Amino acid sequence: MGSLFRSEPMCLAQLFLQSGTAYECLSALGEKGLVQFRDLNQNVSSFQRKFVGEVKRCEELERILAYLVQEIHRADIPLPEGEASPPAPPLKQVLEMQEQLQKLEVELREVTRNKEKLRKNLLELIEYTHMLRVTKTFVRRNVEFEPTYEEFPALDSDSLLDYSSMQRLGAKLGFVSGLIHQGKVEAFERMLWRVCKGYTIVTYAELDESLEDPETGEVIKWHVFLISFWGEQIGHKVKKICDCYHCHIYPYPSTAEERREIQEGLSTRIQDLYTVLHKTEDYLRQVLCKAAESVYSRAVQVKKMKAIYHMLNMCSLDVTNKCLIAEVWCPEADLQGLRRALEEGSRESGATITSFMNTIPTTETPPTLIRTNKFTEGFQNIVDAYGVGSYREVNPALFSIITFPFLFAVMFGDFGHGFVMFLFALLLVLNENHPRLSQSQEILGLFFSGRYILLLMGLFSVYTGLIYNDCFSKSVSLFGSGWNVSAMYSASHAPAERGKMALWNDSVVRHSRVLQLDPSVPGVFQGPYPLGIDPIWNLATNRLTFLNSFKMKMSVILGIIHMTFGVVLGIFNHLHFRKKFNIYLVSVPELLFLLCMFGYLIFMIIYKWLVYSAETSRAAPSILIEFINMFLFPTTATSGLYAGQEHVQRLLLTVTALAVPVLFLGKPLFLLWLHNGRSCFGVSRSGYTLVRKDSEEEVSLMGSQDIEEGSTPLEDGCREVTCEEFNFGEILMTQVIHSIEYCLGCISNTASYLRLWALSLAHAQLSDVLWAMLMRVGLRVDKTYGVLLLLPVMALFAVLTIFILLVMEGLSAFLHAIRLHWVEFQNKFYVGAGTKFVPFSFRRLSWKFSDDRA
Numbered sequence: 001m002g003s004l005f006r007s008e009p010m011c012l013a014q015l016f017l018q019s020g021t022a023y024e025c026l027s028a029l030g031e032k033g034l035v036q037f038r039d040l041n042q043n044v045s046s047f048q049r050k051f052v053g054e055v056k057r058c059e060e061l062e063r064i065l066a067y068l069v070q071e072i073h074r075a076d077i078p079l080p081e082g083e084a085s086p087p088a089p090p091l092k093q094v095l096e097m098q099e100q101l102q103k104l105e106v107e108l109r110e111v112t113r114n115k116e117k118l119r120k121n122l123l124e125l126i127e128y129t130h131m132l133r134v135t136k137t138f139v140r141r142n143v144e145f146e147p148t149y150e151e152f153p154a155l156d157s158d159s160l161l162d163y164s165s166m167q168r169l170g171a172k173l174g175f176v177s178g179l180i181h182q183g184k185v186e187a188f189e190r191m192l193w194r195v196c197k198g199y200t201i202v203t204y205a206e207l208d209e210s211l212e213d214p215e216t217g218e219v220i221k222w223h224v225f226l227i228s229f230w231g232e233q234i235g236h237k238v239k240k241i242c243d244c245y246h247c248h249i250y251p252y253p254s255t256a257e258e259r260r261e262i263q264e265g266l267s268t269r270i271q272d273l274y275t276v277l278h279k280t281e282d283y284l285r286q287v288l289c290k291a292a293e294s295v296y297s298r299a300v301q302v303k304k305m306k307a308i309y310h311m312l313n314m315c316s317l318d319v320t321n322k323c324l325i326a327e328v329w330c331p332e333a334d335l336q337g338l339r340r341a342l343e344e345g346s347r348e349s350g351a352t353i354t355s356f357m358n359t360i361p362t363t364e365t366p367p368t369l370i371r372t373n374k375f376t377e378g379f380q381n382i383v384d385a386y387g388v389g390s391y392r393e394v395n396p397a398l399f400s401i402i403t404f405p406f407l408f409a410v411m412f413g414d415f416g417h418g419f420v421m422f423l424f425a426l427l428l429v430l431n432e433n434h435p436r437l438s439q440s441q442e443i444l445g446l447f448f449s450g451r452y453i454l455l456l457m458g459l460f461s462v463y464t465g466l467i468y469n470d471c472f473s474k475s476v477s478l479f480g481s482g483w484n485v486s487a488m489y490s491a492s493h494a495p496a497e498r499g500k501m502a503l504w505n506d507s508v509v510r511h512s513r514v515l516q517l518d519p520s521v522p523g524v525f526q527g528p529y530p531l532g533i534d535p536i537w538n539l540a541t542n543r544l545t546f547l548n549s550f551k552m553k554m555s556v557i558l559g560i561i562h563m564t565f566g567v568v569l570g571i572f573n574h575l576h577f578r579k580k581f582n583i584y585l586v587s588v589p590e591l592l593f594l595l596c597m598f599g600y601l602i603f604m605i606i607y608k609w610l611v612y613s614a615e616t617s618r619a620a621p622s623i624l625i626e627f628i629n630m631f632l633f634p635t636t637a638t639s640g641l642y643a644g645q646e647h648v649q650r651l652l653l654t655v656t657a658l659a660v661p662v663l664f665l666g667k668p669l670f671l672l673w674l675h676n677g678r679s680c681f682g683v684s685r686s687g688y689t690l691v692r693k694d695s696e697e698e699v700s701l702m703g704s705q706d707i708e709e710g711s712t713p714l715e716d717g718c719r720e721v722t723c724e725e726f727n728f729g730e731i732l733m734t735q736v737i738h739s740i741e742y743c744l745g746c747i748s749n750t751a752s753y754l755r756l757w758a759l760s761l762a763h764a765q766l767s768d769v770l771w772a773m774l775m776r777v778g779l780r781v782d783k784t785y786g787v788l789l790l791l792p793v794m795a796l797f798a799v800l801t802i803f804i805l806l807v808m809e810g811l812s813a814f815l816h817a818i819r820l821h822w823v824e825f826q827n828k829f830y831v832g833a834g835t836k837f838v839p840f841s842f843r844r845l846s847w848k849f850s851d852d853r854a
Helices: 022-032 052-074 091-135 163-169 182-196 232-244 256-312 332-349 377-386 397-411 415-430 443-449 451-468 506-511 535-539 543-576 580-611 623-632 645-677 696-709 728-752 755-780 783-828
Strands: 010-018 173-181 200-206 222-230 248-250 323-331 356-360 683-685 688-690
Touching (some): 010 332, 052 256, 091 173, 091 248, 091 256, 173 182, 173 232, 182 232, 222 232, 323 332, 332 356, 377 397, 377 443, 377 451, 397 543, 397 755, 415 451, 443 451, 535 543, 543 580, 543 728, 543 783, 580 623, 580 645, 580 728, 623 645, 645 728, 728 783, 755 783
Antiparallel strands (some): 010 323, 010 356
């Protein structure tokens, strides 16, 4: 897996790839995922690069495969997705595969086109059949009817038409029949009336069954209509209106015999079309089933081939145009694997001259690579969301594995809730190989990707729940309380002791609303509870006062320790980057400023816990007052926590006051002294010259590197670096801003850790309210209805516990834990200004067919 403490050391390598072996070498590199390519053709347009034709060929193959997948899904054919990833196709097989896919596409398009034509003709014939069946009842004619004879209804039946005038004009009667969409009937009839001025008779009838539209394939309701009109001019208008409303027009038979002949011919043609259509569909399904067997492997191969050509477009050609030169970032631990991959690719291509590589020095900052596994990946993602670590700086993810779930558990401390979360995460961990979980894209996928974070958060919540002695807001007496109530009764003590102590008797017990246990009475307090809070506090009226004091002080102690640890980790960064002056001029003043104030606050809290007992607790001074008096220098003498407290506090304030100017001015003045007294040269490490991007101070530091490390000559291979202009004002302002931010941040960040206390209190109170409003009501009902009521009450309690206390409160505590790590902890040492190492790896490609659908 590699080290989580720092990112891996990287080197810049130059690959010399023979033109005939470049494809095979990159295929081997893509399978192993060892290197990140640098674009050597940034100034060249994407359309002017050498392998743009090959990329277009891959895109054409992707288009064909997407069409095949679309047709396979349309035919409801299962699409196999194998787990094995086939290698990129050899160059000899690419043209053959392209020819096969193009031929298959042409055949499928032709068969599909013929199938659609047959289906459209079949639907039109079915519509024609329904139209003839329905319109048979519209117009009834006599057997002696002749086409030239005009039959009009009586004038008194329709006064809108002047039939006598029409007869005088010698107009002929015409018919237009067809089908129209159900929703267009009213508008269609209104348009006919307005345009034809009433010289039409429209008859409708709704079909009993829904038919499929030949054009769109949608199953809709249809109306059969028959329009009778007089005159050719009216007939043209009627046909245009039918076209505007997308009516399906079919010829209307003149006689009953003609109608019968048409119906017989339609039934024969429909049967023939059914037969031909079934055979066409069977053939199409056979072709698609055969294509489905190989479409997955071909899609994978095409994607790999396209990725290879994209990388080849980043390479540059030598002067002879026979060799490709590539520059890659590679972890130093993988250099041997890189050489083996180049040898393997050259061997597969059959070239006589193998490709080779060599490392080159560089002044650029390498990308950051931190190898993770399924357990550490979630914690590393939390850190990377803040910012990818700078090259070789300390990685906070290693420590977040413990501190993140612990701080979450401090805010979420409940044994029952933590155990439920632990069981849910354990279920995800045990079923992590299930394909539906690993491929889920919804909220379950988020839970699955952070399953190990949830597991530790639940486990730590169980621990803090035991410390708080909280299980669904109720205390659990595992070891028995350390308080003895019977010792408070006066009968258990000698008569001489009764007058000195406030003891109980029967009268006090009967008439007092609140009874107070006095730990100074012998036998009342028998010793601390072995693990966590004593369960008797769950019955106390001052329970919140006691727990608030405990959790508030605990939050301050944890916060200061967390921030101090962050400052200490910054020392490791300064040692690694050979900036020892930062330790003395930055880290040590920061530690002194933090510890002399807030570290002393921790000392006072722990000292008061250890020194003062139940007998002397009333005489104990307030820590808050003592801490405020440390800065105010009161004129009146105070009792204090210990002898000589005033002198110790003044010494600590003096050290704090002296640390501030050192923090503000020490580093800029030291860099100015180095710049005026030394020449500028590069800092050599790992075979290349390192100049960090944001290192204005590096310029002045380079001159003193020999003195600081005790070495006189530069290492071999180190290149001289041109010294940039030294800007003392910029360095001074940067350090002043950093110092002000740190000094003020120590106060605000310490107060920010009080969220541990606040969210713990909120979680406990919500849990208590939920228990009081539901479970307590259900448990207090008498036995007659209690059993029937308890089941729905328990179900509602479980649902509200999961959605309010586990999901909502858990998300709140999760976000606050992230904030404490990003702002209060990581800003003490973590820059997070690096770039992530993105290797050329085929495993990063997506093989899902959903991405290929058109």
